[in-house]
Amino acid sequence: MMKRVVIVGAGHGGCSLASALRASGYDGEISLISDEADYPYHRPPLSKAFMSGDGSAQSEQKLLLEPESFYVEQRIDLRRNTRVRAINAPADSVILSSGDILQYDHLVLATGARARTLPIRGSELLGIEVLRSLKDARRIRRSLENSQSMVVVGGGFIGLELAATARQLGKQVTVLETAARIMERAVAPAVSEFVTRRHRDKGIAIELNACVTAFAGRDGHVTAVQGEAGEWAADLVIVGAGAIPNCELAEAAGIVCANGIVVDGQLRTSVANIFAIGDCAAYENAFAGNQRLRLESIQNANDQARVVAQVLTGNAEARFHAVPWFWSDQGEIKLQMVGLPFGSNACVVRGDPAQGRFSVFRYRDDTLVAVESINQPLEHILSRKLIASGLSPAKALLTDTMVDLKSLLN
Structure with a gap:
């Protein structure tokens, strides 16, 4: 009987898995x-x-x-506009929204995560958006064309990327962050300070310790964001308040979940023949002291897809x-990160932030655990090699920019 792998979710992880299976010689149905x-x-x-493109079909083709x-040539049965209604694990099958039943030998959940919304007064108003999908992006781009003042709620990566793009388009932009600094959980203070200063220099207003309490509107459309410290006019609001893993399908099937679908x-x-990858998967990460966590990154999803393809092909x-790494392009700022700063208690700045090019090496005592680079792509690549090799250069060596990072790999 012909074997079949069913992949639920066609984001980076799901698509990478389908491709990797064929590249690995898997000849069954996908x-x-x-x-x-x-x-x-x-x-x-x-x-x-x-966001700044022309919206043409040709420009959207570049996103594919x-x-x-590809899907025809590689014999990948891509079913768009289709939801999996339930998993019948004892029968090794999934029930689709159409009522069709698909049998599987192996099931891979790549269900991703959805944007967190704010359950506050006025959240139902038009003009309040989140960005997770192409459909969301199309809607935001149309709104941006007629927008004059945009407020971003949340100073994380996506919010700051959108803020920088909107400012380049000439929009008035305000970022509201509840914490004492932007990207607080992800980057060192020196990086937060640099990025804040650069965005403010470009005309983006950044309000810290800003607690949003409600949205105000007129005729069903948002007109302002209200907070404990004031009110900010807005005809477009982007909520960047994090993401929630899509675990409901797995939970209903009796699969163990805890802030994600638990995997080994x-x-x-926890259920035979069922795997999970990408934003929805919670695993023990060696680079975080074996804490169980989820990583929302393309690199993570693609790397996990390749591992599952290897397992399924014998x-x-x-x-x-895999060493975790991430990036965020915010206007002229290219932020690249490698490792995870869990437990870090010391930072070494290499380079001069005033020049707009530097890296922050983060240590847990004497162990290098993460590096954040601003407009330093070569240092990022070398830092990935350092962390992958388990090397922790003496802090004094890193502050001396005359010391070639490549020499520290020996």
Whole structure:
């Protein structure tokens, strides 16, 4: 009997898995289930280049992860506009929204995460948006064309990327962050301070310790964001308050979940023949002291997809152990990060922030755990090699820019 892998979710992880299976020689059936109408697409441009693009069909074609012909040529049964209604684990099958039943030998959940919304007064008003999908991005781009004043609630990566893009388009932009600094949980104070200063220099208003309490509107459309410290006029509001993993399907099937779908080193869930990858998967991360966590990044989803492809094509030794790395392009700022700063208690700044190019090396005692680079792509690449190799250079060496980072890899 022909074998079948069913993949639920056609984002970066799901699409990468389908491709990796074929590249690894898997000859069975592959069903890739997507609840979106669009062909699988790149997500990073949605908060940046896509917003300032012309909106033509040609520009949207550039977003595609693979051309439409790829799915036919690779015998990947891509089912768009389709939801999985339930998993019947004892029967090794999924029930689709159409009522169809798909049998599987292996099921991979790549269900991703959804944007967190704010359950406060006025949240139902038009003009209040979140960005997770191409459909969201199209709607925001149309709104931006007629917008004069945009408020971003949340000083995280997506919010700041959108803020920088909107400012480049000539919009009045305000960022409201509840914490004492932007990107507080992700980057060192020196990086937060630099990015804040650069955005303010470009004309973006950044309000810290700003607690949003309500949205005000007129005729059903948002007109202002209200907070404990004041009110900010807005005809477009972007809520960037984090994401919630899509675990409901797994939970209903009896799969163990805890802030994500719990998986082991091979990305296997608690139920036989079912795996999970990407933003929805919670795993023990060696680079975070073996804490169980989720990582919302394309690199993480793609790396996990490759591991599952190896497992499903017979590599019993395959394990997920990839160095986490991330990036965020905010106007002229290219922020690249590697490692996880859990437990870090010391920072070493290499380079001069005043020159707009520097890196922050974060240590837990004498162990290098993470590096954040601003407009230093080569230092980022070398830092990835340092952390992957488990090397922790003496802090004094890093402050001396005459010391070549490459020499520290020996």
